[in-house]
Amino acid sequence: MTTPRMLALTALLTATFAGAQAKTTLTVGVFPDLDSVVKAALPGFNKLHPEIEVKISSLAYADHHNALTTALSTGKGAQDVVAIDFGYIAKFAEGNGLVDLSKAPYNAGQFRNQIVAYTYPQATVNGKMVGMPTDIGPGSMFYRTDLLKKAGVKATDLNKSWESYISSGKKVVAANPGTFLLPDASTAASIIIRTGLKNGEGLYFDKAGKVLVSPDNARFVRAFTVAKQIRDAKLDAKAGAAFSPEWTTAFQKGNLATEFSGAWLVGHMQNWLAKDYTGKWNAQNLPGNTFASWGGSFYGIPEQSKNKAAAWELIKYLTTNKSQQVLAFKTTGAFPALKTAGTDKIFEEGVPYLANQKARILWRAATSKIQPIDVNRLDPIAEQIVNDELTNVLNGNKSVQAALTDAQRLIERRAR
Amino acid sequence: MQANTPARPAIQPRRTLGAQWDNFQRKNAPYIFISPFFLLFAVFGLFPILFSAYLSFQEWQPGSGLGDMKFVGWRNYTDNLTDPTFWQSLKNTVILAVESGLPQHLIAIPLAFAIHMALKRVQSLVTAVYFLPYITSIVAISVVFFTLLSWQYGAINAALVAMHKLPLIGGLFPAENVNWLGEKKYLQPAIAMVIVWRYTGWNVLLYLAGLQAIPKDVYEAASVDGASRWQQFRFITLPLLRPTMFLAVTLSLIGGFQLFEEPFILTNGSGGAEQSGLTTIMYMYRTYYQYSDAGVSAAMSWLLFIVIGVLTIINNRVFGRSGLAGRE
Numbered sequence: 001m002t003t004p005r006m007l008a009l010t011a012l013l014t015a016t017f018a019g020a021q022a023k024t025t026l027t028v029g030v031f032p033d034l035d036s037v038v039k040a041a042l043p044g045f046n047k048l049h050p051e052i053e054v055k056i057s058s059l060a061y062a063d064h065h066n067a068l069t070t071a072l073s074t075g076k077g078a079q080d081v082v083a084i085d086f087g088y089i090a091k092f093a094e095g096n097g098l099v100d101l102s103k104a105p106y107n108a109g110q111f112r113n114q115i116v117a118y119t120y121p122q123a124t125v126n127g128k129m130v131g132m133p134t135d136i137g138p139g140s141m142f143y144r145t146d147l148l149k150k151a152g153v154k155a156t157d158l159n160k161s162w163e164s165y166i167s168s169g170k171k172v173v174a175a176n177p178g179t180f181l182l183p184d185a186s187t188a189a190s191i192i193i194r195t196g197l198k199n200g201e202g203l204y205f206d207k208a209g210k211v212l213v214s215p216d217n218a219r220f221v222r223a224f225t226v227a228k229q230i231r232d233a234k235l236d237a238k239a240g241a242a243f244s245p246e247w248t249t250a251f252q253k254g255n256l257a258t259e260f261s262g263a264w265l266v267g268h269m270q271n272w273l274a275k276d277y278t279g280k281w282n283a284q285n286l287p288g289n290t291f292a293s294w295g296g297s298f299y300g301i302p303e304q305s306k307n308k309a310a311a312w313e314l315i316k317y318l319t320t321n322k323s324q325q326v327l328a329f330k331t332t333g334a335f336p337a338l339k340t341a342g343t344d345k346i347f348e349e350g351v352p353y354l355a356n357q358k359a360r361i362l363w364r365a366a367t368s369k370i371q372p373i374d375v376n377r378l379d380p381i382a383e384q385i386v387n388d389e390l391t392n393v394l395n396g397n398k399s400v401q402a403a404l405t406d407a408q409r410l411i412e413r414r415a416r
Numbered sequence: 417m418q419a420n421t422p423a424r425p426a427i428q429p430r431r432t433l434g435a436q437w438d439n440f441q442r443k444n445a446p447y448i449f450i451s452p453f454f455l456l457f458a459v460f461g462l463f464p465i466l467f468s469a470y471l472s473f474q475e476w477q478p479g480s481g482l483g484d485m486k487f488v489g490w491r492n493y494t495d496n497l498t499d500p501t502f503w504q505s506l507k508n509t510v511i512l513a514v515e516s517g518l519p520q521h522l523i524a525i526p527l528a529f530a531i532h533m534a535l536k537r538v539q540s541l542v543t544a545v546y547f548l549p550y551i552t553s554i555v556a557i558s559v560v561f562f563t564l565l566s567w568q569y570g571a572i573n574a575a576l577v578a579m580h581k582l583p584l585i586g587g588l589f590p591a592e593n594v595n596w597l598g599e600k601k602y603l604q605p606a607i608a609m610v611i612v613w614r615y616t617g618w619n620v621l622l623y624l625a626g627l628q629a630i631p632k633d634v635y636e637a638a639s640v641d642g643a644s645r646w647q648q649f650r651f652i653t654l655p656l657l658r659p660t661m662f663l664a665v666t667l668s669l670i671g672g673f674q675l676f677e678e679p680f681i682l683t684n685g686s687g688g689a690e691q692s693g694l695t696t697i698m699y700m701y702r703t704y705y706q707y708s709d710a711g712v713s714a715a716m717s718w719l720l721f722i723v724i725g726v727l728t729i730i731n732n733r734v735f736g737r738s739g740l741a742g743r744e
Contacts, residue, residue: 066705073478073710091708095480238567238598244684245562246598249569303481377477380706388691395599395689410500414707 024310025053029079031064033267033332034134034297040331041324045317052310061085071302072097078302080311084131086122086295090375093125098300099308102129106301106312111320116337121372123298131298132319135334137262138366139191139292140283142269145355147257151175155284158258162188162226165287169235172257179255183239183247185230186390187260192223193386194373195290202374204382204411211411213386215404220386224393224400231394248273260286262294263363267333270353278352283359291369296337335363342367378415385410471714478710492715501691502716505699506723508692511604512679513672516611520668523616525657528623529649543624546617558681561610565596565682572596597682600692607679607693614678615671619664626660627653662735669731673724676701696720 030038035058042054057079059067065088071078072095084092092098101108108129112120119133143155152175157168165188169181182188193203196219200207213220230236237256239247250256251273259265265273269281286292299315301308317324325341328334336342342364350356376382389403431439472492474485496502531542549557564571570593579589596606630653638648679693680701687694696716704713 069478069705069708072481075481091477092479094708095477096484097479097481238595240598241684241686246566246568249566253569255568377708380708384702384706388687392690413499 023051023053024307025055026081026307026310026314027055027057027079028081028083028314029064029068030056030058030083031061031085032058033334034083037134037328037331037334038318040327041318044321044324044327045314048317049310049313052313054314068092071304075304078304080301080305080307081314082300082302083134084298084300086137086293086297087380089123089131089298090125090377090379092300093123093128093130093375094377097302097304098130099303099305100128100130101132101301101312102127105309108132114320114339116339116367116370118293118367118370118372119296119298119337122296122375125375125377131300132315133337134297134299134319134325135264135328136296136337136367137264137294138335138363138370139260139286139294140263140265140359140363140366141258141260141286142265142281142283143258144254144256144277144280145282146280147172147176147179155282159284159287161288162192166226166229166233166235169230169257170233173235176257179257180237180250181235181257182230183237183242183250183256183259185227185236185238185394186387188230189223189227189390191260191286191290191292192226193219194292195286195288195371197371197373199371200374202376202379204379204386205374205376205415207374209376209415211382211408211415213382213404213411214408215401217404220404220407221400224390224403227390228393228400252276254280263335263359264294264333266351266353266359279355282354282357283351283362285362285366291366291371293367293370297334335367378411381414382411468714468717471710472718473715474711476710477708478704479708488711492711493719495712496716496719501694501699502696502719504691505694505696506720508604509673509675509695509697512608512611512675512695513669515604515608516615516675517665517668517672519608519612520616520619521661521664523612524619524623524664525654525661527616528620528627529653531620532624532627533645539624543617543621546620548617549614550618552614554677554681557610557614557678561682562597565606567593567595567598570596598689600689603683603688603693607682610678610682611675615668619668622664622667623657623660626657629660630656658735662731665735666728666731669727670724673720673727 028038035056038054038056045054046052058064064083065085068078068082068084069091072092078097082098099106102124111132115133116136119136120129123129123131123133141155141159143158148155148158151168151172153168153171158165173179173181197203201212204211204213206212215221231238237246237250239250241247242261251259251269254274254277263283266281266283269275270278274281299318301311301315305311318328319325320338322338322340322344325336325338326344326346329336329341329344329346347360347364348358349360351359385407389398389407392398393400393403471485473487473489475488475492476485527546531539535542563569567573573593573596576589577591577593580586580591582589594602596602634652634656635648638652643651674697675695676697679688679695680698682688683693685698685702687698697720700713700716700720703709703716
């Protein structure tokens with residue numbers, strides 16, 4: 001090899017090596033289906049940031065959050081960007097494992113006006129914001145048009161009020177033997193618990209941490225009473241929580257007349273849950289002019305991350321870039337948290353699964369009416385206790401008053 | 417630099433390298449060979465035990481890193497002892513341990529005896545069949561049992577309701593679907609049934625091993641004396657099987673009190689109707705992962721340890737020292 005060639009090769013190798021050195025490798029921890037959103041985002045993100053290489057590690061929903069808990073507790077093993085579901089955000093917000101995005105250099109507050117209003121308080125505990133909202137789940141009542149038609153019931157009859165939901169529901173079930181109005185009566189209770197909150201109230205605790213659950217709280221009394229009425233009228237399939245085997249089978253067999261859920265349920269229905277019933281489902285607002293949210297996802301940065309700046313770049317791209325948020329919506333059907341993404345023309349289009357109903361406009365309108373809910377670290381405990389007591393009312397002979405008295409006592413015991 | 421100074425005064429004759437190596441081997445090699453066990457035990461066995469003991473006196477949210485612990489004395493223990501859900505979970509655990517533990521042995525002992533006496537040729541095949549549930553994946557098991565036990569769509573309910581339509585004996589069967597996993601009174605027997613199904617084969621295996629250790633000539637002598645099969649079982653097999661029974665019952669006891677997978681999966685982790693499927697281990701898991709209360713969770717594990725310890729001692733007393741030694 002001649003000397004000039006040798007020199008050129010050396011220079012080339014050095015350049016390659018230096019280039020490789022400058023590249024930052026960013027790890028992202030997510031759960032399905034959010035992993036497909038991040039995957040779809042990478043080509044666009046790498047155009048903007050060729051110097052950042054992104055590696056996705058995806059675990060099942062619960063495993064991801066458990067692994068993150070372990071990584072944060074030991075201070076080792078967390079990715080640079082971590083996805084957090086709504087159900088876990090308060091828990092992580094309370095500890096010190098995730099960075100406060102409201103502070104410099106992140107200053108997440110700058111995007112506050114661009115993002116759906118109720119999401120920021122969800123990710124903020126004691127002034128500390130640990131997650132940037134990416135998708136939301138505006139609540140919707142899905143209903144089977146064919147079953148309603150057979151009973152001569154209109155969707156508006158069902159969602160006028162909870163009372164008319166029950167009375168019209170009885171007609172639907174009577175006209176369609178073998179069907180149920182909804183999978184589980186407790187869903188109605190959880191919607192009522194989540195709506196009509198006073199400003200500054202959380203679901204179970206007020207701002208000062210005082211327990212709100214009590215036999216004198218109208219919200220809980222009504223929630224329990226309505227659920228009990230539904231169960232006593234034999235309208236529900238007693239399927240327990242969503243995604244239970246009983247719930248899944250009822251959907252697949254087409255035995256459900258309505259279900260309350262986030263807009264994202266359509267994705268599940270068309271892909272596997274109720275494939276055979278395309279065009280027979282429609283969407284409507286929740287009964288009683290109520291608006292509630294079903295989950296939502298956030299991205300956070302663990303304190304242990306060594307690539308915080310690059311991590312924030314990726315999070316900003318995923319959450320505040322309009323075309324990316326629209327792409328995410330197309331990928332999984334998760335509703336964008338970024339308001340401008342909601343103005344995209346795709347939202348004016350009909351949803352093929354819902355017989356081309358323009359349901360997205362309905363959901364977009366609903367997002368602006370959902371009230372922010374204050375989160376509390378003890379929410380999971382309170383939720384468990386309230387659910388247990390609700391089961392006692394639904395399955396047993398416990399009175400609503402006695403159940404709520406016990407629930408209050410049990411939550412207060414833990415809230416020290 | 418001391419390299420050139422003589423290392424030691426040559427009082428003793430210097431041993432050869434080989435002899436030194438021999439000496440080293442004799443003295444230290446056994447420790448090196450056995451060290452992997454102790455290292456692994458220290459890391460994966462001893463450390464977690466000590467750490468959980470330490471943790472049980474701290475208030476700690478796992479999400480906030482190791483630095484954020486706060487000493488709270490015995491509060492985690494008193495919190496558990498005054499928690500009605502803890503007591504309920506313990507009660508559920510006891511009920512499930514009894515409901516699932518007793519049938520396992522009542523089925524396994526005669527079954528093992530029958531296989532041992534009558535099915536000599538196909539013994540290994542039969543044992544393998546009974547053992548199969550024990551090594552089957554819990555996820556597969558849950559799918560199968562959900563399909564069987566489902567309230568609206570289950571095979572068991574379909575069969576029962578079909579039987580109800582039969583003439584004469586129809587009245588013995590329910591006319592409506594039974595909500596096996598949704599009602600308190602059915603949930604615990606349903607969970608127990610799955611456990612019995614899963615672990616009976618394991619016990620059969622244990623008892624078969626125990627039976628094979630009983631000398632044949634004892635039975636031959638008994639036959640010569642005119643003892644019936646039942647008398648042989650009652651007066652030879654049962655007494656000589658006592659050490660095996662002690663072992664098997666102890667294992668069932670410990671397993672029963674650490675019950676987690678079956679109730680967790682059959683109730684979707686929820687504990688089921690009126691929390692009647694919530695075992696103490698499930699509650700511990702919930703306290704740690706859902707409630708982020710590691711200290712209370714650790715204290716709960718030590719309370720459970722005490723319960724298991726006491727019960728094992730009682731079990732030891734029931735079967736007695738003679739049980740261990742195989743003497744009457």
